[in-house]
Amino acid sequence: MISNILISDPTLRDGSHAVSHQLNAHQIASYTAAADAAGIPIVEVGHGNGLGASSLQIGESLLDDTTILKIARENLIHSKLGIHVMPGIATINKDLKKALSMGVDVFRVACHCTEADITQRHISFIRNKGKEVYGVLMMNHMAPKDVLVEEAYKMQSYGADGVLLYDSAGASIPSDVKEKIELLVKSLEIQVGYHAHNNLGLAIANSITAVQAGATILDGTVRGFGAGAGNAQLEVLVPVLEKMGYSTGVDFYKLLDLSDFAERELMKVVPSIKPDSVCSALAGIFSGFSKHVQRISKEYGVDSRDVWFELGRRKIVAGQEDIIIEVAVKLAAEGGKGQ
């Protein structure tokens, strides 16, 4: 029997990181309309860090959430409209109620992989409105499989339709994916999914491994458009899945056209695996730090690779960007050399 894999496309959301959240109305409208025509089940939009994240600290979006959601909603007829939500950045009253009223279909409520407790109110609120809501454990490489199961179980108990592991730093290798997804599938009563990043060139391999381990939801972006080295390349992921006997419901030719369009219209540079991406993955640091690390390293005259590995030693996560400066100052004081 053919198994269905639910494909979610965060090109416009994760790719937002790659263009400093500067996607314009025409780009969003054109992309969502074409993705809808290609039969992509879920299209995620918004600031790279999700709803309510546009700010001086995290990065200001060219368009506000309301405008982005309105454009996307108008152009997504068959595809579901998805958004990324991080409690602490997005609030129920200010952001979730607005998103619900604007017709968002699918909510991804995300937290650091050991902090599922903070998702309870958001997941329960959305679930009680009858909408699809998924729990997301970001930076999953930072927790062992047993801890991930306990955190995922919390999300299940809050009412999540499924739980996804995000390899936010692109730090995972297939054996990690296999053991973690297998245990989640075995332990939970809801669907399990995977969101890969390509820092080590393993995004497709990790996604396929996840499916073989029992995952039923995969994320992919066209041309891999996303933070750092990008995500699993959707126009590769879909045919590979189909070749392996899975069904996605996505129109292959239209997907290829979509990816050409996106390269031409959305991207200044197509994501590639740069030395910076490899270092961030090996250090286990979120790729979204990349621009900050490059800028600060240059400013303080230190080797960005040393900065990455010192950040990794300190297990820094999103929201702790200020520590990049602290690390750069320390390395500069030591003569610009890391450990």
Add this chain to the structure above:
Amino acid sequence: MKSEHRDMIYKDCEQVTANSVHLLSALRGQCILITGGTGFVGTWLAEMITFLNDNHDFNTQLILLSGRANNFSAKAPHLADRNDITLIESDIRNVVDIPNEVEWIIHAAGNPDNRLHASDPLRTIQVIVKGTDTILEVATRLPDLKKFLNISSGLVYGSQPWELETIPESFMGSLNCDSIRSAYAEAKRMGETLCAVYRNQHRLPVVNARPFAFIGPYQLLDRPWAINNFIRDSLLGGPIRILGDGETVRSYMYPSDMAWWLLRILVQGTVGASYNVGSPHGVTLQKLAKKIAGHSPVKSEILSGLSSDRSLGRSKFIPDVRLAKNALDLCINVDLDSAIKRTIVWNRNYC
């Protein structure tokens, strides 16, 4: 509370007590203390006792002890304002003394919401274990305690083996004690052990009830259980989403049956015994969703979260209630379809 809701509760109580009121005669003129008295179980017990007072001159006094007693007026003003009900606001863990006139205790404190168990397993354990120990200790000082009913949980059995049709009270259980998912169930097991110890060391007349799953008035639709979510989804216009395996089997008892069974176990249950409380009639989640869609005033589509070739987490949770039936002649008065219909009527303004 709306008069139609009060009428519904009245008819529910009337149905389950018909021709059987004499079986609770031991409670006439007595004083009953209920811990967790303003929760789902406590509220239904209060409805049943006040029904007996109003319609059968029971003259029974109720003391509802709860950490949220002050909110009871908003939830059930028709109960909170009565002369035969006294509210005491207290954390069960901190109870020092209870009135000497208490002759019966129903210990129903402990939140069954598994969101709380997942987020705060330590508090879950402390409320159940320390709370049970505290109320048992206090009970030893009562001069005329006739019976102590400990409301445990069907979850003390752990996972029901798929090949086991229903769980009898003698089933030894299959809990994994080193998992945070076992916090509630293990605490309930410890609660039962504490009851056994107090029964032995202090000769307390303790009996256990092990409730399974319920659906009906006073149960909030935001609770994270399948039937609550299905009814809520249907009232919101659907779709009804089955998150896990549609072949998972559950059974549901209507709360007026629950309240009647608990009072009967309180009065006639054998000291030291444990009784399952729930419906023995299993239903798959797929069939349950269809029933709800059929009874709902809003047409609802049913969606399954899993592909048809997957069977994740397929489970079963159905009590064997032959002990309650054979020893106490207890039966199911409200079938599942009626329970669903009444629950929909109760919640039809949900949004």
